Amino acid sequence: MYIGYARVSTQDQNLDLQIAALKEAECKKIYEDQLSGLRADRPGLQNALDQLREGDTFVVWKLDRLGRSVKGLIDFVSVLEEKKVHFKSLTDHIDTSTPMGRFFFHIMASMAQMERDLIAERTRAGLDAARQRGKVGGRKRQMTPSKIESAKKLLANGIPPKEVANNLGVSIPTLYRWVPAQKT
Structure with a gap:
């Protein structure tokens, strides 16, 4: 059985796109959360995990809906593998029911981590360059x-x-x- 999971970070974001894709992928049950991926206590994710049985496939719309670090993603998929549950990411075209799918998962997770690290590095470099030019970040001071x-x-x-x-x-x-x- 396919069990889907959808997540957005804030209450004002919309789950419709993810849910539609999960339904199209023939997920029998879909669980959802509307909170940050950094939080470990995600009730929707926990409920989805509780429903998974040997031979089931856990489906997400995209890898980043699960977590933000390569280690976290790899640990998560390892837990699924221990339960003999497959993992599928629709937009990343990952399906761990095959050896190539498992390999591709590790490559994609590493690339996603590298992308986040590069964004953080560029942001820090930009802030440092602005400080060197005398720019001060943050709100304008009220008290002159x-x-x-x-x-x-x-x-x-x-x-x-x-x-x-x-x-x-x-x-x-x-x-x-x-x-x-x-x-x-």
């Missing part, structure tokens, strides 16, 4: 040096912190982060 000076003067003159924060257009916690209470 002139606002900090104004806040210090207003607080020193006895103006209540709530009023100072309102005048500067910041919250009280932001005001205190830049002008600690004991220095007023």
